[in-house]
Amino acid sequence: MSAPIPDAAHRWRCGGCGNLTRFDVTRTRKTSEYWHFDLAGDHTIEETELRSEVVEAVSCRWCGRDDAIELVDRNSVQG
Numbered sequence: 178m179s180a181p182i183p184d185a186a187h188r189w190r191c192g193g194c195g196n197l198t199r200f201d202v203t204r205t206r207k208t209s210e211y212w213h214f215d216l217a218g219d220h221t222i223e224e225t226e227l228r229s230e231v232v233e234a235v236s237c238r239w240c241g242r243d244d245a246i247e248l249v250d251r252n253s254v255q256g
């Protein structure tokens with residue numbers, strides 16, 4: 178089970194080592210895009226709308242644990 182995505186009042190914390198800032202995130206995103214082709218046939222994506230997003234896994238960049246990532250209140254952690 179992966180950690181929920183933090184909102185404006187929360188952040189991730191690794192319960193294993195205390196890391197607050199670096200995580201590897203594996204996620205699946207479903208998007209709708211506006212592709213604009215030029216005359217040569219190359220394209221740029223000018224708009225992207227996020228339809229849905231599922232976080233598959235979150236692991237700590239420092240200690241590698243993926244079973245200790247917790248959601249904590251931003252105001253409850255120091256630096």
Ligand SMILES: [Zn+2]
Nearest residue numbers: 191194237240
């Ligand atoms: Zn860690």
